[in-house]
Amino acid sequence: MIAANDTIKEFYRELNTNGRISRLGKVFKTDKNYYFLDTGTGKVACLKANVYKVMKSLLESDSYEDLDIPNLNEKELESAINEIKEAMKTEHILSAPILKTLTGAAVTHLKETLESAVENVTLEVTEKCNLRCRYCIYNPSHEEYREFGHRDMSWETAKKAIDFLINHSSDAEHVHIGFYGGEPLLNFKLIKQSVEYAKNRFKEITFAMTTNAAMVTDEIAEYLLDNDFDIIVSLDGPKEIHDANRITVEGTGSFDKTVRGTKILLNTQSRLGKKSKISFNMVVSGPNYEENYNKIQQFLESEEWIPKDIMVLTASVDHGPKDSEYFIPQSKQEYKFTEGSYDPLNEWDWNYRREMGIGDSKKGLFSDGVMDKGMMIIHKRLLSELPVKAYGMNGCCVPGQRRIYVTVDGKFLLCEKVGNIPDIGNVDTGFDIDRIQKLYVSDFINNAKEFCKDCWAVNLCTMCYVNCYDQKGPHFSYRHNSCRNERLYLENNLIRYHTVLEENPEELMEYNEKDFR
Known part of the structure; x- marks a missing residue:
């Protein structure tokens, strides 16, 4: 059986094959609910708490080695990841193409x-x-x-x-x-x-x-x-x-x-x-x-x-304008x-x-x-x-x-x-x-x-x-x-x-x- 940590790390690797994961969306929350904004489609999804924790971990980790593992048991983690994968198939989220140029x-x-x-x-x-x-x-x-x-x-x-x-x-x-x-x-x-x-x-x-x-x-x-x-x-x-x-x-x-x-x-x-x-x-x-x-x-x-x-x-x-350092x-x-x-x-x-x-x-x-x-x-x-x-x-x-x-x-x-x-x-x-x-x-x-x-x-x-x-x-x-x-x-x-x-x-x-x- 794959350990819980390995489960999310494997998913992180899958998502990371097409540029930085952090570019794919943003999680945020109100007093009542958890949400995810998808970069590529503009869709906003209301999330379950466990899914929010997993998404936040994926989007806000700098690398595979530094991945912040959410405090979930193996079953909760696997369920959350499966829910995200299903949404990727049906709603086409987390799939924004890499930006190569700008237009207009x-x-x-x-x-x-x-x-x-x-x-x-x-x-x-x-x-x-x-x-x-x-x-x-x-x-x-x-x-x-x-x-x-x-x-x-x-x-x-x-x-x-x-x-x-x-x-x-x-x-x-x-x-x-x-x-x-x-x-x-x-x-x-x-x-x-x-x-x-x-x-x-x-x-x-x-x-x-x-x-x-x-x-x-x-x-x-x-x-x-x-x-x-x-x-x-x-x-x-x-x-x-x-x-x-x-x-x-x-x-x-x-x-x-x-x-x-x-x-x-x-x-x-x-x-x-x-x-x-x-x-x-x-x-x-x-x-x-x-x-x-x-x-x-x-x-x-x-x-x-x-x-x-x-x-x-x-x-x-x-x-007025000032020079400042860039952070991803x-x-x-x-x-x-x-x-x-x-x-x-x-x-x-x-x-x-x-x-x-x-x-x-x-x-x-x-x-x-x-x-x-x-x-x-x-x-x-x-x-x-x-x-x-x-x-x-x-x-x-x-x-x-x-x-x-x-x-x-x-x-x-x-x-x-x-x-x-x-x-x-x-x-x-x-x-x-x-x-x-x-x-x-x-x-x-x-x-x-x-x-x-x-x-x-x-x-x-x-x-x-x-x-x-x-x-x-x-x-x-x-x-x-x-x-x-x-x-x-x-x-x-x-x-x-x-x-x-x-x-x-x-x-x-x-x-x-x-x-x-």
Whole structure:
């Protein structure tokens, strides 16, 4: 008779013939049940406790020699393994093919897409800013610090960028122009010129702007809302939180100015009878996240001037890209490195709901938008009967399609989030297709596949080009910490989603009609 230890080791050997076992899936648990996510099919199975123990042992052991034997007797172990083998035959799990490359529209339809399906240009209308936020990339305390510029975008550059959008958007479903800075209201004249020019040349066009609102006047508010701008106001919460980081050039807090401008926007919106077009972007710094989140929630609930349905985008401080060591997902090295790591917003939202008796169906927390996005990733995940044969480029867009960030001097960047990385063209010569093909398709894939091939989250991943490039090209040691955080984020979303599925499955239906792009 084969010993219990030999039974699981033999099964481990069988599974290990096609790459690392850890890439094949992920076990997780809620308060009520044990689960397994299969990488290749996207299927999620509810497991018996003994099967969970065996799966966890198989997926989280570094090697045959280091296999963690679950505390089961021979009969229990054999039964669990037989159940897994049966599922492999009937459900085709634990059979994801080895990742050899990545694919997607950027690989198959790059030129055609960029020729006629560009959706957006975001104009950096000025490098100037009236604030000196402590966590901003333009603040000396930031590791990627670069001096504030003093240039404004010229009308000639803006016009060329808009003309480029006109000439490359004939097949786009939606066309959009954004205004960014610096603080874009420091060049309000150019914004008005751009809007009037675009409205005369597009049948349908929408506009957006990110602003600290400190310079908003009645005239500016009326113009923006008359033209149906989506307006993101940078407001970090109550005065003590906001003023801790968002300071003026003189070093004083900007809360009062931002609130004054935001109230003008909201009052104008109400007076003009516009649907809600205003949202908040909150950057929250630690280490006392829970305390700050509580204060933000109280602030939003108690201030009468803030609409109860205001959309809030929130994130923690981004300190810029850093080199980090790579550890294979689900390896002992990774678990040791990430021990104690957590997602502060997810944990706060989870605990707050339960302490206050708030179900997921009863929205009203400032974290709702972020939580909904995470839930939609799971709800709309790739799901197939047989394992997929090809793997997509994570969360990467077709470079230049969804958004072109146009700098004050007319260079094209992928978006406003990427930092100082190689451009993809300019307003005078258009897209540099060969450069895009090399740097953001071929080079990206050649680098990414070395790490994505061992990752259980490859078909859920939303990671894009942010934090994996430097000025010369791909720099994937910047990406490893972000990948670890992404896996933590996805695991938390799997747990949250299946908790709701257990308790109130009808609540998940709302995600059928939403888009988390």
